[in-house]
Amino acid sequence: MKSRSRLRVRYAETDTMGVVYHSNFLVYFEIGRTDYFRDLGFTYKELESKDVFMPVTESYCRYLYPARYDDQLEIITSFGMISRLRIRFDYEVVREPDLKLLAQGYTVHVPVNSVGAPCRIPQAYKQALSRSVE
Amino acid sequence: MKSRSRLRVRYAETDTMGVVYHSNFLVYFEIGRTDYFRDLGFTYKELESKDVFMPVTESYCRYLYPARYDDQLEIITSFGMISRLRIRFDYEVVREPDLKLLAQGYTVHVPVNSVGAPCRIPQAYKQALSRSVE
Amino acid sequence: MKSRSRLRVRYAETDTMGVVYHSNFLVYFEIGRTDYFRDLGFTYKELESKDVFMPVTESYCRYLYPARYDDQLEIITSFGMISRLRIRFDYEVVREPDLKLLAQGYTVHVPVNSVGAPCRIPQAYKQALSRSVE
Amino acid sequence: MKSRSRLRVRYAETDTMGVVYHSNFLVYFEIGRTDYFRDLGFTYKELESKDVFMPVTESYCRYLYPARYDDQLEIITSFGMISRLRIRFDYEVVREPDLKLLAQGYTVHVPVNSVGAPCRIPQAYKQALSRSVE
Numbered sequence: 001m002k003s004r005s006r007l008r009v010r011y012a013e014t015d016t017m018g019v020v021y022h023s024n025f026l027v028y029f030e031i032g033r034t035d036y037f038r039d040l041g042f043t044y045k046e047l048e049s050k051d052v053f054m055p056v057t058e059s060y061c062r063y064l065y066p067a068r069y070d071d072q073l074e075i076i077t078s079f080g081m082i083s084r085l086r087i088r089f090d091y092e093v094v095r096e097p098d099l100k101l102l103a104q105g106y107t108v109h110v111p112v113n114s115v116g117a118p119c120r121i122p123q124a125y126k127q128a129l130s131r132s133v134e
Numbered sequence: 135m136k137s138r139s140r141l142r143v144r145y146a147e148t149d150t151m152g153v154v155y156h157s158n159f160l161v162y163f164e165i166g167r168t169d170y171f172r173d174l175g176f177t178y179k180e181l182e183s184k185d186v187f188m189p190v191t192e193s194y195c196r197y198l199y200p201a202r203y204d205d206q207l208e209i210i211t212s213f214g215m216i217s218r219l220r221i222r223f224d225y226e227v228v229r230e231p232d233l234k235l236l237a238q239g240y241t242v243h244v245p246v247n248s249v250g251a252p253c254r255i256p257q258a259y260k261q262a263l264s265r266s267v268e
Numbered sequence: 269m270k271s272r273s274r275l276r277v278r279y280a281e282t283d284t285m286g287v288v289y290h291s292n293f294l295v296y297f298e299i300g301r302t303d304y305f306r307d308l309g310f311t312y313k314e315l316e317s318k319d320v321f322m323p324v325t326e327s328y329c330r331y332l333y334p335a336r337y338d339d340q341l342e343i344i345t346s347f348g349m350i351s352r353l354r355i356r357f358d359y360e361v362v363r364e365p366d367l368k369l370l371a372q373g374y375t376v377h378v379p380v381n382s383v384g385a386p387c388r389i390p391q392a393y394k395q396a397l398s399r400s401v402e
Numbered sequence: 403m404k405s406r407s408r409l410r411v412r413y414a415e416t417d418t419m420g421v422v423y424h425s426n427f428l429v430y431f432e433i434g435r436t437d438y439f440r441d442l443g444f445t446y447k448e449l450e451s452k453d454v455f456m457p458v459t460e461s462y463c464r465y466l467y468p469a470r471y472d473d474q475l476e477i478i479t480s481f482g483m484i485s486r487l488r489i490r491f492d493y494e495v496v497r498e499p500d501l502k503l504l505a506q507g508y509t510v511h512v513p514v515n516s517v518g519a520p521c522r523i524p525q526a527y528k529q530a531l532s533r534s535v536e
Contacts, residue, residue: 011298015148015149016148016150016203019457022457023426023429027278030280034279043338045338055465055468056424057464057466058464059462059465060461060462062459063460068150069150069313142436146432150316151321156323156324160290161414168413187285189285191331193290193329194327197327198325200323200384204436204445284418336418
């Protein structure tokens with residue numbers, strides 16, 4: 001499964017070079033993750049309410065082409081279970097309407113509970129996630 | 135008492151106009167507040183650990199002159215008790231070295247506990263705050 | 269005319285209190301302004317390409333009720349010409365689906381050109397803006 | 403040469419988990435780069451005034467341990483010339499006073515001019531940078 005999120009670049013996200021400041025792409029990735037969960041039929045917020053948090057333990061991004069204020073972007077998100085303890089999301093940021101690829105990257109996450117101890121993703125959620133990569 | 139905080143403008147804080155995006159001045163104000171508490175001999179963090187939070191209920195800012203990347207700024211913060219339930223901080227943002235006034239504003243806060251109910255600031259902290267305006 | 273913008277709260281916008289950090293409401297206001305221009309049939313970006321910029325010279329916000337991660341919000345934006353040199357936007361931030369009013373505020377803007385000198389909004393745009401308040 | 407930058411975590415930088423939102427570490431890295439240039443005897447701002455910009459083309463970060471509001475952090479920055487066209491900075495984010503390593507990462511940059519064409523770093527700056535890695 002691939003999830004598709006649409007957003008418009010905010011003025012606040014740009015910098016003196018007239019382009020989106022690079023760290024905001026990680027925020028765009030987060031929007032992609034949130035929508036990926038929603039497309040699976042639940043929400044990340046719901047997962048947190050069950051004491052499962054998914055902090056980012058690694059992030060990588062290649063910035064290929066700048067995004068500018070008011071650009072309409074699409075975030076394409078896919079998912080991969082790495083191991084029992086680590087999951088990964090992959091992202092592409094594409095500019096509409098010319099479908100130019102602006103950035104691509106990934107994030108790695110380790111499920112933890114609210115005191116920071118590694119924990120398992122509840123079975124129903126894990127199955128939904130696993131099924132989404134088939 | 136007036137508290138003085140120094141900071142250098144980050145690239146991330148600027149926008150396409152080449153100046154600090156206006157909402158970041160509210161973040162600069164927060165730095166001023168944090169230092170004001172520290173100058174009084176305690177920390178806002180400590181107050182939160184005693185279940186006293188001070189969410190912003192109002193903010194106002196006049197933007198007089200732009201700040202730019204790498205500018206060295208000074209935030210000058212002063213405090214005023216409004217009532218038993220509301221406190222207020224006033225701020226000036228000055229550019230070094232020419233001491234040009236870039237912005238001025240205020241924030242209003244209502245002390246609440248972690249479930250959001252209005253609460254009193256513990257006596258020792260309140261006295262330190264009150265004394266600071268004399 | 270009132271413009272309506274919808275957005276979902278990002279994790280990045282929240283803080284340790286578990287609510288949207290207050291300065292982000294000014295960013296939400298910016299989204300409202302951008303959509304207001306678009307609803308009038310042009311874009312703020314287009315205005316900038318004609319050497320007309322609209323920096324914020326004043327901002328005010330009352331924070332009535334917190335917004336949280338993943339909340340669906342609506343920004344309701346209206347416009348008022350103050351004088352030949354100053355314009356103002358008013359905003360309300362409402363939470364869907366219960367229509368709870370979370371925040372309200374305004375921003376004041378002075379049209380300037382790229383070297384920062386006050387300038388007039390081109391006639392066609394000014395008429396569109398004026399007509400929108402009738 | 404290693405450059406050392408000190409900063410205190412802002413409330414605005416934290417999220418609902420009570421820790422620094424991960425994308426802010428890229429902003430901390432930027433502070434490290436800015437100070438690295440300054441420690442070499444010039445500023446990145448000065449470089450931009452000579453029509454040399456250094457957009458980030460890649461970023462990577464491993465998040466080992468969370469940072470929290472009001473934590474005092476140190477960013478340790480080092481530099482490596484990759485090729486005639488690419489440079490790289492490496493970063494460590496350490497918490498004071500226990501010197502716990504919270505995050506480490508790197509950014510890759512390609513010098514370009516204001517129209518986005520790859521360009522050379524002016525000789526004097528390049529020599530200063532090269533000398534700093536010896």
